[in-house]
Amino acid sequence: MNLLFLGTSAGVPTKTRNVSGIALRESKGKGWYLIDCGEGTQHQVLHTKLSFHSLKAILITHVHGDHCYGLPGILASAAMGGRTAPLTLMAPKGIQTWLEATCEVTQLSLPFVLEFICSDELPSVEFENMAVETFALSHRVPCYAYAFTERNVEAALDVDTLDRQGIPRGPLWGQLKQGVDVTFEGKQLRSQDYLLFKHAPRKVVIAGDNDRPELLAQACAGAQVLVHEATYTEAMAEKAGEVGHSYGKQVAAFAQAIKLPNLVLTHFSPRYPLISHTSPSIEDIRTEAQSVYSGALYLARDFVEYSLDKAGQLTEVSSE
């Protein structure tokens, strides 16, 4: 599973950082999920290898413009690019209302079905290779985190158990290996009872804007990675609370408390340049977070991709 950041700025774009957008790529094939879609996300996609044809779903965390104003344009471009496959859109109810108004006013007619799933109902959804769960956060408007857990983890047949139970080698074994439950001598055999999974399923939690990281404790159970906003440094803690945002150290302290192995911070206020000779810069957010967190800490940059391997290790794989 790979995370490719398309935008890491909060509120407004800067010359080097776009507003929110994250591509989560499946470990097999070219399928990907887009989490948030600020204005200009489609432009960022043009500079990657991602194709709108292999986009499985768009998930919006909340209705603020820097997380959704790119939605009409990306749908229009997918349409003009010839997409006809249905597309899932998970988002707060308001987004559906807004898209309908947008399509009507701007005469946008999509040649594919948009399957809307309302995030306000905290849905769990199973895609072919990915299970998605929804969790509520704390922000100025209803806001959500999405937990992505890979499905169909590679597994070997538990030959010892099959032999011990006298299940004959052949088509039955093949079906069980494929994850299919079968019937043998009138008994129902569950595939998962005869499989030895090669690694724990990979799980990544991607949160929207949020001023209470501790709300993510349940979402992060079994997760190797949390992606969370860190709009400010600690000096802005009061302001952060007022506008429903977090500061880096606050998120890092939560990640430390739940022993999360990998933390990726993003959604930095434009007031923080990437590197600055005069504080504050993004390096200050890093320093503050590192002071309370002993796991692997990453501060996202536009076009940087992170890979989560089967052992649950996150590494930076490329930078365009």
Place this chain on the structure above:
Amino acid sequence: MNLLFLGTSAGVPTKTRNVSGIALRESKGKGWYLIDCGEGTQHQVLHTKLSFHSLKAILITHVHGDHCYGLPGILASAAMGGRTAPLTLMAPKGIQTWLEATCEVTQLSLPFVLEFICSDELPSVEFENMAVETFALSHRVPCYAYAFTERNVEAALDVDTLDRQGIPRGPLWGQLKQGVDVTFEGKQLRSQDYLLFKHAPRKVVIAGDNDRPELLAQACAGAQVLVHEATYTEAMAEKAGEVGHSYGKQVAAFAQAIKLPNLVLTHFSPRYPLISHTSPSIEDIRTEAQSVYSGALYLARDFVEYSLDKAGQLTEVSSE
């Protein structure tokens, strides 16, 4: 008066061309007008010297997404950048409806007044340094051209006439020079009768999508420059007509017929690369247009700026 192209692609952005957006800069000061605002226009502005504080008005030619999807984001960013001065928005009625829906759903509250002027009523509007007229075009949806004529053209006092009529040198002359009408010995004196304008007022017509360039004959009276879409080459003439667009040669033939001195083509289909070793490319649009037009022909590129001097000559002034 300067024209700075922020986007020259039709329908969808490409790696090198954004969707529609043109900045028209006043000859004096920093004031500018934005004509169309496709997605990512605010990102383009970041790479210029334009400031949202000196933006006088946004004018939208029609409701199609590649001409307006950047509007919510640019307004939000102007707001976050501290703009408080009222902003004029000239656009078809649907845009107002859509913006209201957008502000409501995405909780966007602007700290400045948006003064909406409905283009469907073909308004004439006078800004401090610019007069704007609206003309109807032919497209799949109501679509408009905006004609910009500079006001307050530099002028000298017609001293001979003043002396001949016995109007005494002093404060009266000063007022007439400033464009103020005055009363002298019970008689109303009109400023414009005592001024010698140093050049014809500059006039630029910027058209939206349109399949009948000849509709612009009246708009172009007295204009030195027409900016018009040239989505296709002549080989696509039939398709162009079907979708309400023009091809380059068609626009150029019209410009030739009305003896227009400067023609700028833009809004090129993404199928035409800038330079291509294999046709068709934008160079084919140029060649076709040049074959029927003897004026100064320009094919716009993103970030290229054109300056219209007092003599009515248009020249390329910079390329970022």
